[in-house]
């Protein structure tokens with residue numbers, strides 16, 4: 001979105017692209033929505049697409065590709081080994097991230113699996129600004145543990161701190177000194193910190209993290225899955241970077257990190273992933289594992305078409321007009337929700353809009369999953385699918401004790417370049433209705449709780465027939481309309 005000012009003084013986000021392929025959507029009636037949420041065990045992951053109107057579950061693998069990406073897919077060079085498609089992708093990664101080796105993997109968590117196998121030993125610790133679900137699972141599976149050390153503002157729902165994804169540098173030094181540097185597998189920084197609201201770190205903070213790593217001889221690993229948003233926020237919010245191009249900021253970040261890995265389901269808007277490294281020894285070790293778990297080194301689990309589109313997608317990430325669409329839409333949505341006093345994570349981040357279910361449903365105890373309850377209620381209210389990011393997304397510890405999440409968020413992702421302002425306005429309208437009627441919404445309890453990653457497949461039920469009551473109120477307020 002270029003710097004365009006409106007004559008009439010309005011401030012709506014403006015797309016610097018046009019839509020050339022569309023997918024028809026249906027909004028099913030409230031009676032079907034009530035049935036569907038029951039069939040899904042009140043878990044939005046288990047809903048069927050046919051029942052969903054606006055899908056804000058995730059930004060993963062559902063971002064809109066550009067015409068140039070789709071065109072590039074046609075020239076993919078399909079071969080088991082040595083494909084030109086891989087060579088093009090490899091040299092693009094070398095060019096953008098400045099590392100000698102590019103090792104592909106079929107998605108982000110596959111990179112985490114390989115990295116954890118090679119770098120995490122029993123009893124090791126990985127300090128990080130914040131965890132991501134699959135990251136933590138892979139580290140703990142290896143007998144390691146994580147230390148989350150975001151700055152204090154990182155966990156405050158409402159704040160005006162521009163970089164809530166920053167790491168607490170003093171805390172990092174303390175963790176390393178207490179555990180001993182030999183126990184630190186690596187230090188991990190996550191761009192656009194996913195689970196605390198898509199919040200960025202600053203280049204200054206990353207510099208400070210690097211200094212601590214240098215002091216103790218530690219590797220710095222960057223999870224770059226949400227790097228596009230973070231690049232945009234550094235340019236927009238960090239004064240000393242305002243004059244830098246996105247490409248220059250990207251190069252500065254890359255220079256500070258030893259390993260850069262990403263989910264290409266987000267970064268590059270395709271489906272896949274990969275790791276960029278300089279360390280020759282580590283590269284050789286990866287080369288042994290990749291063919292076992294992923295596939296031959298030049299295709300892994302990715303189709304060559306996706307690889308070709310990724311090469312273009314990574315280059316397009318360097319274009320400010322391509323990466324600022326989602327942050328602008330999210331900022332707009334947060335502003336609109338604020339007008340209705342709906343509690344939401346501020347400042348607006350990347351990835352999506354994060355409604356604070358702890359405040360929204362302050363009468364629902366955390367053990368009854370307020371964010372999950374709110375997700376099921378919003379589906380009822382408007383066929384809108386969001387994702388619980390709270391206690392349901394946590395895992396019981398070895399003794400079966402359920403840790404309560406720091407935040408109870410309903411995440412409404414805005415996949416890049418997919419939705420329009422009117423669709424965002426519709427979602428805001430339904431949230432406003434739900435906020436008016438929030439007293440009707442109660443909690444959920446598990447009826448089927450898987451041991452690992454329970455938020456994906458777990459089934460729950462409402463603690464009382466409140467979903468029926470909410471549907472009845474919908475009919476009363478909206479009559480025969482959808």
Ligand SMILES: *Cc1c(COP(=O)(O)O)cnc(C)c1O
Pocket residue numbers: 060107108109110132134135190194223225226262263264265266272273
């Ligand atoms: C999505 C994501 C991952 C995992 O990537 P997948 O491609 O979904 O396996 C890892 N880290 C972050 C920050 C992510 O957002």
